[in-house]
Amino acid sequence: MKFPNWLSQRSVQKRDTxxxxxRSSSNQESEYWTYSQLEAxxxxxxxxxxxxxxxxxxxxxxxxxxxxxxxxxxxxxxxxQAVAVFLNIRLTAEELRWQIEDSLTxxxxxxxxxxxxxxxxxxxxxxxxxxxxxxxQERNLKNENINLENIQGIFYTSGxxxxxxxxxxxxxxxxxxxxxxxxxxxxxxxxxxxxxxxxFHVGGCAIAWRSVINGTTLTLLPKFDEQEVLxxxxxxxxxLISLVPTMLTRLLRHPDRQNLQKLRAILLGGAPAxxxxxxxxxxxxxxxxxxxxxxxxxxxxxxxxxxxxxxKQGSSGLPLFGNRLRIxxxxxxxxxxxxxxxxxxxxxxxxRGYLNTNIATQDGWIHTxxxxxxxxxxxxxxxxxxxxxxxxxxxNIYPTEIEAILLEHPAIAEVCVVGICDREWGEIVAAVIVTxxxxxxxxxxxxxxxKSLARYKLPKLISIWTSLPKSSSGKLLxxxxxxRLGRSIVMAIAILC
Amino acid sequence: MKFPNWLSQRSVQKRDTxxxxxRSSSNQESEYWTYSQLEAxxxxxxxxxxxxxxxxxxxxxxxxxxxxxxxxxxxxxxxxQAVAVFLNIRLTAEELRWQIEDSLTxxxxxxxxxxxxxxxxxxxxxxxxxxxxxxxQERNLKNENINLENIQGIFYTSGxxxxxxxxxxxxxxxxxxxxxxxxxxxxxxxxxxxxxxxxFHVGGCAIAWRSVINGTTLTLLPKFDEQEVLxxxxxxxxxLISLVPTMLTRLLRHPDRQNLQKLRAILLGGAPAxxxxxxxxxxxxxxxxxxxxxxxxxxxxxxxxxxxxxxKQGSSGLPLFGNRLRIxxxxxxxxxxxxxxxxxxxxxxxxRGYLNTNIATQDGWIHTxxxxxxxxxxxxxxxxxxxxxxxxxxxNIYPTEIEAILLEHPAIAEVCVVGICDREWGEIVAAVIVTxxxxxxxxxxxxxxxKSLARYKLPKLISIWTSLPKSSSGKLLxxxxxxRLGRSIVMAIAILC
Numbered sequence: 001m002k003f004p005n006w007l008s009q010r011s012v013q014k015r016d017t018x019x020x021x022x023r024s025s026s027n028q029e030s031e032y033w034t035y036s037q038l039e040a041x042x043x044x045x046x047x048x049x050x051x052x053x054x055x056x057x058x059x060x061x062x063x064x065x066x067x068x069x070x071x072x073x074x075x076x077x078x079x080x081q082a083v084a085v086f087l088n089i090r091l092t093a094e095e096l097r098w099q100i101e102d103s104l105t106x107x108x109x110x111x112x113x114x115x116x117x118x119x120x121x122x123x124x125x126x127x128x129x130x131x132x133x134x135x136x137q138e139r140n141l142k143n144e145n146i147n148l149e150n151i152q153g154i155f156y157t158s159g160x161x162x163x164x165x166x167x168x169x170x171x172x173x174x175x176x177x178x179x180x181x182x183x184x185x186x187x188x189x190x191x192x193x194x195x196x197x198x199x200f201h202v203g204g205c206a207i208a209w210r211s212v213i214n215g216t217t218l219t220l221l222p223k224f225d226e227q228e229v230l231x232x233x234x235x236x237x238x239x240l241i242s243l244v245p246t247m248l249t250r251l252l253r254h255p256d257r258q259n260l261q262k263l264r265a266i267l268l269g270g271a272p273a274x275x276x277x278x279x280x281x282x283x284x285x286x287x288x289x290x291x292x293x294x295x296x297x298x299x300x301x302x303x304x305x306x307x308x309x310x311x312k313q314g315s316s317g318l319p320l321f322g323n324r325l326r327i328x329x330x331x332x333x334x335x336x337x338x339x340x341x342x343x344x345x346x347x348x349x350x351x352r353g354y355l356n357t358n359i360a361t362q363d364g365w366i367h368t369x370x371x372x373x374x375x376x377x378x379x380x381x382x383x384x385x386x387x388x389x390x391x392x393x394x395x396n397i398y399p400t401e402i403e404a405i406l407l408e409h410p411a412i413a414e415v416c417v418v419g420i421c422d423r424e425w426g427e428i429v430a431a432v433i434v435t436x437x438x439x440x441x442x443x444x445x446x447x448x449x450x451k452s453l454a455r456y457k458l459p460k461l462i463s464i465w466t467s468l469p470k471s472s473s474g475k476l477l478x479x480x481x482x483x484r485l486g487r488s489i490v491m492a493i494a495i496l497c
Numbered sequence: 498m499k500f501p502n503w504l505s506q507r508s509v510q511k512r513d514t515x516x517x518x519x520r521s522s523s524n525q526e527s528e529y530w531t532y533s534q535l536e537a538x539x540x541x542x543x544x545x546x547x548x549x550x551x552x553x554x555x556x557x558x559x560x561x562x563x564x565x566x567x568x569x570x571x572x573x574x575x576x577x578q579a580v581a582v583f584l585n586i587r588l589t590a591e592e593l594r595w596q597i598e599d600s601l602t603x604x605x606x607x608x609x610x611x612x613x614x615x616x617x618x619x620x621x622x623x624x625x626x627x628x629x630x631x632x633x634q635e636r637n638l639k640n641e642n643i644n645l646e647n648i649q650g651i652f653y654t655s656g657x658x659x660x661x662x663x664x665x666x667x668x669x670x671x672x673x674x675x676x677x678x679x680x681x682x683x684x685x686x687x688x689x690x691x692x693x694x695x696x697f698h699v700g701g702c703a704i705a706w707r708s709v710i711n712g713t714t715l716t717l718l719p720k721f722d723e724q725e726v727l728x729x730x731x732x733x734x735x736x737l738i739s740l741v742p743t744m745l746t747r748l749l750r751h752p753d754r755q756n757l758q759k760l761r762a763i764l765l766g767g768a769p770a771x772x773x774x775x776x777x778x779x780x781x782x783x784x785x786x787x788x789x790x791x792x793x794x795x796x797x798x799x800x801x802x803x804x805x806x807x808x809k810q811g812s813s814g815l816p817l818f819g820n821r822l823r824i825x826x827x828x829x830x831x832x833x834x835x836x837x838x839x840x841x842x843x844x845x846x847x848x849r850g851y852l853n854t855n856i857a858t859q860d861g862w863i864h865t866x867x868x869x870x871x872x873x874x875x876x877x878x879x880x881x882x883x884x885x886x887x888x889x890x891x892x893n894i895y896p897t898e899i900e901a902i903l904l905e906h907p908a909i910a911e912v913c914v915v916g917i918c919d920r921e922w923g924e925i926v927a928a929v930i931v932t933x934x935x936x937x938x939x940x941x942x943x944x945x946x947x948k949s950l951a952r953y954k955l956p957k958l959i960s961i962w963t964s965l966p967k968s969s970s971g972k973l974l975x976x977x978x979x980x981r982l983g984r985s986i987v988m989a990i991a992i993l994c
Contacts, residue, residue, distance in 0.1 A: 001845055002861070004821050012875050013681075013815050179676055183711060184510075187683040214680060215818070318510050321712070324501050348498055364499070378509050 002145040003171070006212050007075050011039030014215045021192075021219040022068045026231045031068070035215070038072070045076035052127065054107060056081035059154070061100055061108040062200065063087045063118050066222050069129050070199050071208055073109060074153075078171075079144055084153035086200040089113065090395070093120035094452035095164075099156050102356060103166055148172040154355060155202050155295045157396060164401075166355030167295045169202070176348035177206055177298035178213040180320035184303055185240070185265055185289075191216035193240040194232055196224045196247070197394065203242055203270060206299035230256040239263060244270035244394030245277055246425055248288075252280055260286050265306065269293050271391040271426045272382060275313065282310055292316035292382055296366055298349040301325070302380045315379040323347035326365065327374055335373075340383050343370045388478050390419030390427050395456050397429055399478075402459065405451050409444075411437040414468050418482040420461060431459040432481055434468055461485075499642040500668070503709050504572050508536030511712045518689075518716040519565045523728045528565065532712070535569070542573035545628050551604060553578035556651070558597055558605040559697065560584045560615050563719050566626055567696050568705055570606060571650075575668075576641055581650035583697040586610065587892070590617035591949035592661075596653050599853060600663055645669040651852060652699050652792045654893065663852030664792045666699070673845035674703055674795035675710040677817035681800055682737070682762055682786075688713035690737040691729055693721045693744070694891065700739055700767060703796040727753040736760060741767035741891030742774055743922055745785075749777055757783050762803065766790050768888035768923045769879060772810065779807055789813035789879055793863055795846040798822070799877045812876040813869075820844035823862065824871055832870075837880050840867045885975050887916030887924050892953050894926055896975075899956065902948050906941075908934040911965050915979040917958060928956035929978055931964055958982075 010019070013035075020033040033041065054060060060082050064070045077084050085103045087096055100108065100123060107125040110118035118126055148171045156164040193211055195218055197204040211218035219236045221228055224247050232238055241263055243251070248268060251257055260266065261284065269291040281288045287306040293299045302325065304317030319325050326334055327341040335341040344365040351366070372382040390397040399417035406415040414434035419427030433444065441462050448458050463485060469477045507516070510532075517530040530538065551557060557579050561567045574581050582600045584593055597605065597620060604622040607615035615623055645668045653661040690708055692715055694701040708715035716733045718725055721744050729735055738760055740748070745765060748754055757763065758781065766788040778785045784803040790796045799822065801814030816822050823831055824838040832838040841862040848863070869879040887894040896914035903912040911931035916924030930941065938959050945955050960982060966974045 002843075003819055003845065004816075006818075009816075009818060013818070015874075182679065182684065186685055187679065188685065189683055213818070319501075319506075321503075321506060321510070321710070322500055346499075348500065377512075 001148045001172075003148055003175070005079065005144055005146055006209075007035070007039055007042060007078075010212055010215045011035040017215065018217045019212070020068060020071060021217065021236050023219070023221055023228065023232055023236070025222075026228055030236065033068070038075075041072050042075045042079065045072050046079045049073075049076055049080050049082070052107065052125070054080050054082050058082040058107065059085050059103050059105045061085040061087050061103070061105040061123075063089055063096065063108060063110045063114045064129060064199070065089060065111055065113045066195070066199050066204070066220055067111065068220065069111075071218070071220065073129065074199075074205075074208065075212075078146065078152065081144070081150070083151050083168075086153055086155045086202075086205065088156070088200050088454070089117075089198070090456055091454045092452035093117050095454060097121050099164060099166070102164075103154050103156075146171050148175060153205070155200075155205075157295045165357060167202075167351050168355050169295075169298050169351055173298040173349050173351060174206070174209045175213065176322055177300065178210040180322050180347070180349060181206075181210055181300060181303075182214055183321040184300075187214050187216065188239070188264070189216075190237070191240060191264075192219055192236060192238050193217070193242070194219045194221070194229065194236075194238045195242070196221040196229050196232075197242060197244065197270075198223075201270075201394070202295045202299050203244075203293065207242055226250050226254045227256070230254055230259040233259045233262055240265050240267070242267040242269065244268075244426075245273045246271075246393045248273075248281070249277055249424060252277075252284070257284065260284065263287060265289050267291055267300075267303070269300065270394040278309060278313065290316050292380060294368065296351045296368075297323075297345060297347065298351075301345050301347070304379070308379075312375070312377075312379050315375070315381050317380065318378055319345075319347070319380075323349070325374065325380060327372065338373050338375060340371055340373045343368045343372045343380070343382070388418065390417070390429055392419070392422075392427050392429060392456060393425045397457050402429065402431065402453070402457060405448070405453065406431060406433065406444075408451075409439075409447055411435055411439045412444075416468055416476050416478060416481050417459065418478055418485065420482070420486060428460040429457065430461040430463065430485055432463045432465055432468065432485060434465055439464075498645045498669075500645055500672070502576065502641055502643055503706075504532070504536055504539060504575075507709055507712045508532045514712065515714045516709070517565060517568060518714065518733050520716065520718055520725065520729050520733070522719075523725055527733065530565070535572075538569050539572045539576065542569050542628060543576045546570075546573055546577050546579070549604065549622070549624065551577050551579050555579045555604065556582050556600050556602045558582040558584050558600075558602040558620075560586055560593065560605060560607045560611045561626060561696070562586060562608055562610045563692070563696050563701070563717055564608065565717065566608075566628065568715070568717065570626065571696075571702070571705065572709075575643065575649065578641070578647070580648050580665075583650055583652045583699075583702065585653070585697050585892075585951070586614075586695070587953055588951045589949035590614050592951060594618050596661060596663070599661075600651050600653075643668050645672060650702070652697075652702075654792045660898070662854060664699075664848050665852050666792075666795050666848055670795040670846050670848060671703070671706045672710065673819055674797065675707040677819050677844070677846060678703075678707055678797060678800075679711055680818040681797075684711045684713065685736070685761070686713075687734070688737060688761075689716055689733060689735045690714070690739070691716045691718070691726065691733075691735045692739070693718040693726050693729075694739060694741065694767075695720075698767075698891070699792045699796050700741075700790065704739055723747050723751045724753075727751055727756040730756045730759055737762050737764070739764040739766065741765075741923075742770045743768070743890045745770075745778070746774055746921060749774075749781070754781065757781065760784060762786050764788055764797075764800070766797065767891040775806060775810060787813050789877060791865065793848045793865075794820075794842060794844065795848075798842050798844070801876070805876075809872070809876050812872070812878050814877065815875055816842075816844070816877075820846070822871065822875075822877060824869065835870050835872060837868055837870045840865045840869045840877070840879070885915065887914075887926055889916070889919075889924050889926060889953060890922045894954050899926065899928065899950070899954060902945070902950060903928060903930065903941075905948075906936075906944055908932055908936045909941075913965055913973050913975060913978050914956065915975055915982065917979070917983060925957040926954065927958040927960065927982055929960050929962050929965065929982060931962055936961075 015036040019035040019038040022031045108123045109129040151168045155167045195207045266288045291303040302317045324346045326344040388399045402417040413436040416432045420430045422428045469480045512533040516532040516535040519528045605620045606626040648665045651663045692704045763785045788800040799814045821843045823841040868881045885896045899914045910933040913929045917927045919925045966977045
C-alpha cells in the first residue's frame with residue numbers, strides 16, 4: 001500500500017508548526033525547525049545523499065549520536081528509498097563490523113564522537129555526517145510515495161544464540177506502532193515529545209516516527225542528562241517523555257523532579273520498573289505508563305494507563321489497539337487461567353522475521369521467549385525477560401554472548417553469566433567461573449577488555465566457584481546460581497570492575 | 498492484514514468508558530452503553546444472526562432508521578463476517594429492489610418505520626429488527642480477528658449513468674478513514690461525536706467507526722432535529738459533530754444556537770457551504786471544518802482547519818494524512834498552475850472499484866468527475882460536483898436518472914434536469930421539458946409520482962419550454978439552461994410541487 005511521504009505531507013498541512021527542537025545544552029540557545037523548514041533540510045540532504053551515489057535499496061549505516069542531522073538523515077533516506085541500519089555507538093569496532101557485514105551495509109555515517117571507532121571498522125564509504133548547517137534553506141520538493149511494505153530500517157538485538165540478530169522494520173510497522181500509541185494516548189495539538197534516549201534504539205527512533213505521523217513537536221537532546229531533561233520540560237513545554245527506569249530513578253533524585261508533574265504521560269519501558277520506583281511516582285502524582293515493548297514490535301506492545309498503575313501494580317498493561325497476546329506452555333498450547341508461560345505477540349507493528357535467518361514468526365506469532373501471565377482482565381505481568389536476558393540501564397545483554405567469549409579462554413572450564421539486581425542500573429552483569437588452571441580475577445578482567453566487548457557488556461562482578469549447579473540433563477541452573485550469588489556476594493572472592 | 502476485532506479490543510481497554518448514548522427525544526431518559534455493555538449486546542446479536550442462518554460472506558441489507566440496534570447489528574455483522582448493505586430509507590420499493598438484486602442481498606432487516614416499504618420489496622428473508630432489549634446482558638466473548646482486506650459494507654451512490662452504483666468499502670478503508678480523521682482532529686479522552694445524519698450514508702456510518710477505533714463516545718439521535726441536536730450538545734457533553742450545510746443553516750436559526758460554541762469542531766460536508774453560512778459561523782466563532790468527501794473515499798478526502806476558514810474562504814482544505822489529490826485536464830494530464838480541472842483522488846481509505854462494473858480506479862486514482870483547483874499552498878477549491886450532480890439537503894441526485902424516467906413519457910420530447918439554488922436545501926430539483934403533445938404540469942407531476950422515484954428526487958419545479966439550448970454537437974447546455982431558469986423563474990409557466 002502506498003502512502004504520501006509522511007514528512008512532506010505534514011510540511012504542507014503543518015507548515016508553521018514546530019517539528020523539531022534541539023537543545024545541545026541548557027547554556028546554548030535552542031534551535032527550532034518548523035515542518036516546512038525540516039522538509040527543506042531533508043530535501044537538500046536527499047541531493048547530498050544522491051551525490052554520494054546512495055540509491056534505492058542501499059543499506060546505509062548510522063553510527064551517530066543524537067543530533068538533528070540524525071533525524072534529517074533518516075527522513076532523507078526514506079526519500080532515497082534506502083534502508084537505514086541503526087548502529088549502537090557503544091559497541092566495539094569488531095561488533096559493529098559484524099553487524100555491517102551481516103546487513104550488507106555499503107555506506108557508513110559517523111560523527112565527531114564516533115569517528116575514531118568508525119575508522120577501525122574498515123568500510124569503503126565512511127562519511128563524516130556534517131552536512132547540517134552547510135545547507136541553504138532553498139525549497140525543493142521531492143514528495144515520493146512511501147510503500148508501506150518496504151523495509152525502512154534494520155535494528156540489531158542481542159541474540160540469544162551469541163550473535164546479534166537483525167530486525168527489519170517496515171514503514172507499515174512504524175506506522176501501526178505510531179497509530180497504536182496515538183489511539184492509546186490520544187493526540188493533542190500541543191503534544192511535544194522529549195527524545196533523550198539514543199536514536200539507535202527503537203524506543204528513541206519510534207518517538208521521531210510518532211511525531212511526524214501525528215504532526216506534533218519532537219524535542220531532541222544529545223543524550224540523557226537529568227538537569228537537561230528537567231530544564232527542557234519547562235523551557236520547551238514538553239508534554240510527553242519516554243524513559244527507561246534507570247533514567248527515571250535518576251530524575252527522581254534531582255531537586256527539580258517536580259518538573260515531571262507537567263508531563264501528560266511518562267512512558268516507562270525498556271526494563272521492568274521496581275515497585276519502589278512506581279510507588280515514588282504515585283506519591284509525586286506522576287502520570288507514568290509502564291510498557292512492555294521490544295525491537296521486534298517497533299516498540300510498545302502493551303501499556304498500562306496511569307489510572308491503573310496503583311490498581312495493577314507490576315503489570316505492563318493491555319495490548320495496544322491492533323496488538324494481540326497469548327500465553328503458552330512449552331508445547332505452545334494456550335494457557336488461559338492466569339498461569340505463567342511464554343508470551344507470544346501479534347500485530348501490525350511487528351516484524352515478519354529476523355534478517356538472514358530462518359527464524360520467522362510462527363503461525364503469525366512472535367515467540368518472545370519472555371515469561372508472563374495475564375490476569376482476569378487481560379492485563380500482562382512480565383515475570384522474566386526472555387530466557388536470561390540482562391537489562392542494564394536499558395541496554396539488553398545476552399548472557400550467552402559473554403559466556404561464549406569467556407569459554408574461549410583456555411583456563412576457563414565453565415561459566416555462567418547472570419544479572420544481579422542493582423538499584424541504579426536495574427541489573428549489572430555478573431560472571432561465575434570455574435577455572436581449569438590458576439587464573440586471577442584481574443587476568444579475567446583484562447581478557448574481557450581485550451575481547452572487543454562493548455563496555456556495558458563487561459562483567460562488573462566476577463566470582464570463581466569450584467563447580468556450577470546443573471540439572472540432571474546437564475543444563476545450568478541459572479536461577480539457582482543467581483540466587484546463590486546474590487546471597488554470597490559479600491563472602492565470595494569477587495572483584496567489582 | 499489481520500486485526501483484533503475493534504469493538505472487542507475496546508471493550509477490554511475501555512471497559513467502563515461510555516461507548517454509546519441514545520437520545521430518542523429530549524423528553525425521554527437517555528440510554529447509555531459502556532464499551533463492555535455494547536460488546537455484550539453485540540455478542541448476543543451474533544447468536545441471533547447465526548440462528549437466522551447468516552454466515553460469512555452473506556450480504557445483509559439494512560433498511561433502518563437510526564437506533565442503537567443499527568449500530569449493534571453493524572458490529573455483529575462484522576463478527577459474522579457478513580457484508581452489510583446500507584440502504585437509503587427514502588428510496589421507493591422499486592429502487593430498493595434494484596439495489597438488493599444488484600448486491601445479491603439475501604437478508605433484509607427493517608424496522609417499524611420501514612416495514613411498509615420493505616414488504617413491497619419481496620425478499621425471502623425479511624426480518625423485523627427488534628432484538629434490542631429482549632436480549633439479556635450475559636457476557637459471551639466472540640473476539641474474531643478482522644481481515645482488513647475484506648469488504649465490510651456496500652453503499653449505493655446515485656450513478657451518473659442513470660442507475661446507482663454499489664461502492665464496496667473494506668475494513669482497511671474504514672480504518673484509514675478513521676485514522677486520517679484522528680490525525681487531523683487529534684483524539685481527546687472526552688471526545689463525544691454526535692451522529693444526527695442517517696447511518697445509511699457513509700458520513701453517518703463513519704462516525705461510528707471513528708468512535709470505536711478511537712475508543713471514544715458516540716451520541717446517536719434518531720434523526721436530525723434542531724432542538725434535539727442543541728439539547729444533546731449540552732446535556733451529553735458532545736464535543737464533535739458532522740453536519741450538512743442544510744442542517745447547520747437550520748441550527749443557526751434556532752435561539753439556542755450558542756450551544757454550538759461548546760463544540761471542539763463542526764465537520765461540514767456533503768455539499769458546498771455558502772459564503773453566507775461560513776460568515777455566520779465566523780461571526781459566532783464556531784470551529785467549522787468544511788470538508789470534501791464522498792462515499793467512494795469512506796467519507797473525508799480533504800478538510801479545512803478552523804483557523805484557515807477565514808483565510809481560505811471557499812476552500813475544502815488539504816488532503817487528510819494519507820490522501821493525495823491531482824487536478825487533471827481532459828487528457829488526464831496534471832494541471833499544476835491553479836487551473837480548473839477534474840479532481841483525482843488516491844488514498845488508503847478509498848474503494849478499489851464499483852460493484853459489478855468494470856469501472857475500477859485508473860492507475861490507482863479515482864476519477865471523481867468533480868471539478869476543482871488547488872491554490873499555491875495546495876488547498877482544494879471544488880468548483881462543481883461531478884458532472885451535474887444535484888445535492889439537495891445532503892442527498893445526491895443525478896439528473897440523468899430523473900431525465901431517463903421523464904423521457905419514457907410518450908408526450909415528452911426533450912428534458913433537462915438541473916439543480917436550482919435554494920437557501921435551505923442547498924439545491925432543489927428542477928425539470929425543463931419540451932412536450933410533443935399537450936401536457937399539463939399537473940400531468941407531469943402525477944406521472945413522476947407514479948414512477949417510484951424517492952420523494953427527494955421528485956422535481957420541485959417543472960418548466961415547459963419550446964426548445965432546449967444545445968451545443969453544435971447536440972449536447973444539452975446545462976449551465977445555460979440553469980442560468981436561464983434562474984433568471985426566468987418568476988416568468989415561466991412553472992409549478993412548484
